[in-house]
Structures are given as C-alpha cells and as structure tokens.
Amino acid sequence: xxxxxxxxxxxxxxxxxxxxxxxxxxxxxxxxxxxxxxxxxxxxxxxxxxxxxxxxxxxxxxxxxxxxxxxxxxxxxxxxxxxxxxxxxxxxxxxxxxxxxxxxxxxxxxxxxxxxxxxxxxxxxxxxxxxxxxxxxxxxxxxxxxxxxxxxxxxxxxxxxxxxxxxxxxxxxxxxxxxxxxxxxxxxxxxxxxxxxxxxxxxxxxxxxxxxxxxxxxxxxxxxxxxxxxxxxxxxxxxxxxxxxxxxxxxxxxx
Amino acid sequence: xxxxxxxxxxxxxxxxxxxxxxxxxxxxxxxxxxxxxxxxxxxxxxxxxxxxxxxxxxxxxxxxxxxxxxxxxxxxxxxxxxxxxxxxxxxxxxxxxxxxxxxxxxxxxxxxxxxxxxxxxxxxxxxxxxxxxxxxxxxxxxxxxxxxxxxxxxxxxxxxxxxxxxxxxxxxxxxxxxxxxxxxxxxxxxxxxxxxxxxxxxxxxxxxxxxxxxxxxxxxxxxxxxxxxxxxxxxxxxxxxxxxxxxxxxxxxxxxxxxxxxxxxxxxxxxxxxxxxxxxxxxxxxxxxxxxx
Numbered sequence: 385x386x387x388x389x390x391x392x393x394x395x396x397x398x399x400x401x402x403x404x405x406x407x408x409x410x411x412x413x414x415x416x417x418x419x420x421x422x423x424x425x426x427x428x429x430x431x432x433x434x435x436x437x438x439x440x441x442x443x444x445x446x447x448x449x450x451x452x453x454x455x456x457x458x459x460x461x462x463x464x465x466x467x468x469x470x471x472x473x474x475x476x477x478x479x480x481x482x483x484x485x486x487x488x489x490x491x492x493x494x495x496x497x498x499x500x501x502x503x504x505x506x507x508x509x510x511x512x513x514x515x516x517x518x519x520x521x522x523x524x525x526x527x528x529x530x531x532x533x534x535x536x537x538x539x540x541x542x543x544x545x546x547x548x549x550x551x552x553x554x555x556x557x558x559x560x561x562x563x564x565x566x567x568x569x570x571x572x573x574x575x576x577x578x579x580x581x582x583x584x585x586x587x588x589x590x591x592x593x594x595x596x597x598x599x600x601x602x603x604x605x606x607x608x609x610x611x612x613x614x615x616x617x618x619x620x621x622x623x624x625x626x627x628x629x630x631x632x633x634x635x636x637x638x639x
Numbered sequence: 640x641x642x643x644x645x646x647x648x649x650x651x652x653x654x655x656x657x658x659x660x661x662x663x664x665x666x667x668x669x670x671x672x673x674x675x676x677x678x679x680x681x682x683x684x685x686x687x688x689x690x691x692x693x694x695x696x697x698x699x700x701x702x703x704x705x706x707x708x709x710x711x712x713x714x715x716x717x718x719x720x721x722x723x724x725x726x727x728x729x730x731x732x733x734x735x736x737x738x739x740x741x742x743x744x745x746x747x748x749x750x751x752x753x754x755x756x757x758x759x760x761x762x763x764x765x766x767x768x769x770x771x772x773x774x775x776x777x778x779x780x781x782x783x784x785x786x787x788x789x790x791x792x793x794x795x796x797x798x799x800x801x802x803x804x805x806x807x808x809x810x811x812x813x814x815x816x817x818x819x820x821x822x823x824x825x826x827x828x829x830x831x832x833x834x835x836x837x838x839x840x841x842x843x844x845x846x847x848x849x850x851x852x853x854x855x856x857x858x859x860x861x862x863x864x865x866x867x868x869x870x871x872x873x874x875x876x877x878x879x880x881x882x883x884x885x886x887x888x889x890x891x892x893x894x895x896x897x898x899x900x901x902x903x904x905x906x907x908x909x910x911x912x913x914x915x916x917x918x919x920x921x922x923x924x925x926x927x928x929x930x931x932x
Contacts, residue, residue, distance in 0.1 A: 387740055390736045394737060394751075397756065397759040400774060401770060404769065404770055412778075414778065415778060417783075458673070460669040465670065468663070468665070468669075483677075486911060490870065492872075493894065494685045497691060513680060517681050520677065580764050595765045598765040598766075602877055614769055621762050625761065
C-alpha cells in the first residue's frame with residue numbers, strides 16, 4: 385500500500401511539470417489544455433523576440449556575476465570558519481546563514497529600499513549584489529562541509545616535503561577541494577537563476593530576469609510563449625538530474 | 640591512508656592550538672571582508688526596514704497597532720498561519736510514504752522516486768505555478784473533464800485559496816520529502832529486523848521502531864515547509880485571491896499599489912520576527928545546524 389501511495393504522489397509531483405511540454409507546441413492563443421492543434425509557432429516567437437531573449441541573457445549574466453560574488457565571499461570565509469577557533473564563531477555562522485533565515489519577501493523589500501537609495505534598482509549590478517549575497521548560505525554550507533572533510537595531513541605532507549604555503553595551496557589543497565567548490569558554485573548559480581522574489585522587486589525594466597518576465601507575463605498578458613520557456617527550463621533540469629545521477633556513485637543523495 | 644597513527648594525531652593538542660593562535664591575524668583577514676560585506680549589504684538593508692517601519696511617515700508604532708487591530712490585517716495574519724499549517728500537514732501526509740519507500744528500498748523504484756523528487760525540486764517556482772494555472776484554468780483539463788462528464792458548469796478553481804494551497808503544497812513537497820529521507824535512510828534496517836524477530840508484526844514494528852526514529856525528519860521537514868510558507872510570494876499572488884491574502888501578498892499590495900513603505904515594512908518585520916521566533920525555539924531543542932545539515 386505504501387508503494388502505490390508513493391507512486392501516486394510521484395505522479396502528482398511529475399504531471400504538472402510534464403504538462404508544459406505539450407503546451408509549448410500548442411497553437412492556442414491562451415492557456416488551453418489539451419491544445420487545439422500543434423505547431424512550432426511559439427518556439428519561433430521565443431527565439432526571435434527581444435522581449436524574451438533579453439531576460440534570458442540577463443538571467444545568465446546575473447547568475448554568473450552573482451556566483452562570482454558569492455564565491456569571493458564564501459571561500460575565504462569558509463576557510464577562516466572551519467580552520468580556526470576564535471571568539472564570536474557562532475555569530476559569524478549566524479551572519480553567513482542570515483540570508484537563508486530571513487524570508488525572501490523581507491529581503492526583497494529591504495533591497496528595494498536600500499538599492500533604490502543607491503540608485504541601483506533596475507541595474508544588473510544591483511541584482512548581482514542581492515543575488516550574490518542571498519546565495520552565500522547555500523554555498524557556505526557546501527564549501528565548509530567539504531573543508532571539514534579535508535584531510536590536513538595532505539598539506540602537512542606537502543609542507544614537510546618542502547613546498548611553501550602557496551605551492552601547497554595551489555597544488556594540494558585546491559585540487560582536492562575542487563569538486564566541492566564546483567558544487568557550491570553550481571548551487572549559487574541555480575539559486576540566482578531560479579530566484580523569483582527579490583528580482584521582481586528590484587529588477588525593474590533594465591535587469592528583468594526570466595522568472596521576473598514569466599511572473600509579469602502570467603500576471604499581465606497570459607503569453608503562451610511562457611510554455612516554451614518552461615519546457616526549455618524543464619529540459620535543462622531533466623538533463624542535469626540525469627547527468628548527475630549517472631556521475632554519482634550508486635546510493636548517494638541526488639539532491 | 641592509515642588514519643589512526645598519522646603524525647598529526649600524535650601531536651599534543653596544546654601544540655596544535657598554539658599554532659592556530661599564533662596565526663590568528665589570518666582568521667580576521669579571511670573572515671573580515673566577507674563579514675563586512677554581509678553586514679553592509681544584508682544586515683544594513685534589513686535594519687533599514689526596521690527603521691522605516693517606525694519612522695515612515697513619522698516616528699510612531701501606529702503601523703504595528705493597525706496590523707493587530709484592523710480586522711482586515713488580523714485576518715491576513717491568521718490566514719497566513721492557517722494556510723501554512725494546512726500546507727505543512729499536506730506535505731507531511733503526501734511526503735511520508737514517498738520518503739519511506741525511498742529509504743526502505745534500494746532498487747530502481749527508489750532511484751526513480753529520488754529522480755522525480757530531484758526534478759521537481761530543481762524546477763523553478765514559476766514553471767510549476769504556471770503549470771497549475773493551466774491545469775486549474777477555465778480552459779484546462781479539470782474544467783474540460785467536468786463538462787465532458789456533463790456535470791454542469793465547473794466550479795471556479797483558479798484564483799482561490801484552494802489553488803494557492805495546492806500550488807504551494809506541490810512546490811514545497813520535495814523539500815519535505817528530502818528532509819524526511821535524509822533522516823530515514825540513516826535508520827538501520829537491522830533495528831526493524833530485530834523488532835520482527837522479537838515477534839512484532841510489520842505494522843507494530845513500524846509504529847514502535849521506524850516512526851519514532853523518523854520523527855527528527857518530520858520536525859525538520861515541517862519546520863522548513865512551514866517557515867517557507869509563511870513568506871511565500873509568487874504562488875499566492877498568481878493562483879490565490881486578494882480576498883484571502885497571505886502576508887507576502889499584503890506586502891506586495893502595500894508597495895505596488897499604495898507605496899506605503901512604512902506599513903509594508905512593519906508587516907515585513909512581523910513576518911521576520913515570527914520566522915525568527917520559530918527558529919529560536921527549534922534551535923533551543925535541536926540546534927539549527929541540524930536543519931541545514
């Protein structure tokens with residue numbers, strides 16, 4: 385009984401995601417299911433309209449910028465946090481975790497006011513700053529966990545064999561930590577790419593990302609091109625999950 | 640690696656801590672700049688919300704007073720709380736069997752379920768909200784089936800609290816399942832076998848052994864879902880109704896339509912305090928690290 389129940393719930397999780405695929409090939413001018421006919425019309429529209437291509441590009445640029453900022457903050461912080469004992473450690477941990485604890489709608493309001501005063505709403509820089517900070521907790525969790533698992537005897541061995549601190553860092557420490565760092569960076573990238581609250585407040589016209597454009601498209605115009613975007617995003621997720629499932633050793637956690 | 644007899648383990652603890660202490664300027668070099676950036680670019684903006692809530696348009700606590708006395712706003716608070724409870728309960732009921740099967744089996748079924756959960760987890764909120772808009776819409780499959788079966792005009796599904804609750808449950812369910820699964824997969828199958836060998840029927844073994852051991856996962860998952868739900872933004876706005884607003888809808892409305900910065904900030908502060916209180920209580924009993932870990 386447990387099994388059939390689990391399968392039903394899995395269908396509940398899966399079906400709504402699958403439904404966007406036939407929708408994307410539809411000929412209907414609004415959200416109609418099942419579609420009255422099939423064509424590639426909305427794909428053509430997506431790949432030729434500035435209105436959708438610009439947010440797509442913005443999403444990629446902003447997510448890359450945010451990832452860079454997140455890593456710049458998190459990598460030194462994780463080293464300091466994991467490797468040293470010092471007073472106020474709990475406070476530092478709380479500071480690193482704060483963007484995860486504060487509800488996103490509160491952060492959104494805060495950045496709307498703060499970046500507005502700095503005249504940075506509606507700019508790429510503004511959204512990169514906000515997204516870069518918001519992705520700190522998840523990257524910090526991944527990278528400090530990787531660091532905790534690192535065997536420092538490897539560094540001691542390198543040092544005692546005559547390597548200096550820098551040489552040890554770049555030839556021993558970094559290569560061992562690279563997979564963890566990459567996962568941290570990937571999580572930061574996805575956190576920005578999928579973020580849909582803060583950017584709605586601060587993105588304006590100048591730095592609208594895909595989630596913001598989708599939100600506005602649903603609210604204001606019911607533009608079926610959103611089905612194409614959804615299908616492309618779902619395809620990317622399916623590809624990513626399948627690739628990671630094959631790369632991972634059996635039995636490991638997929639998420 | 641021969642773990643036990645490594646040279647570092649042989650070092651007296653005192654020597655190691657003294658070495659760490661000697662390099663202590665490094666720790667501020669490493670932690671100083673990131674902490675400063677987070678303080679200036681996160682804590683400061685949040686602090687400004689707090690300030691705005693009591694100074695805009697003038698210095699007073701009037702906004703807070705309004706939130707707790709005007710029926711419209713107390714209704715929003717209550718509605719947010721109740722909706723979050725309902726979504727949490729739904730996620731728990733739906734998520735528990737999935738996590739159970741995933742944890743207890745180690746064959747392709749478990750892998751398939753995990754893949755589906757991961758897919759759902761990584762698909763953006765907007766995509767999933769859009770899907771529900773199609774499913775529940777006036778030209779969607781539910782209405783279509785209603786008419787095909789000759790049941791008369793279909794009820795209004797979209798833009799109701801039903802739609803918003805359903806959408807949020809669908810979006811937060813993967814979080815619940817993963818939190819449950821993380822705890823359940825650590826439960827030793829031998830413990831259930833031991834219960835069985837002592838004569839417990841499967842159902843009794845489940846109730847006496849598995850269920851209690853899975854409770855930390857239940858607490859973690861419920862907390863995660865409940866807290867996310869309190870401040871949920873996109874889905875209630877797109878699928879729900881302004882008549883049964885949640886806190887985030889109220890904040891959005893106050894800013895977007897009325898530019899009422901002071902009042903919106905006060906509502907945000909209340910949301911922040913509510914979330915903070917829940918996490919403080921959790922931290923007391925379980926330790927926050929366990930939630931993220």
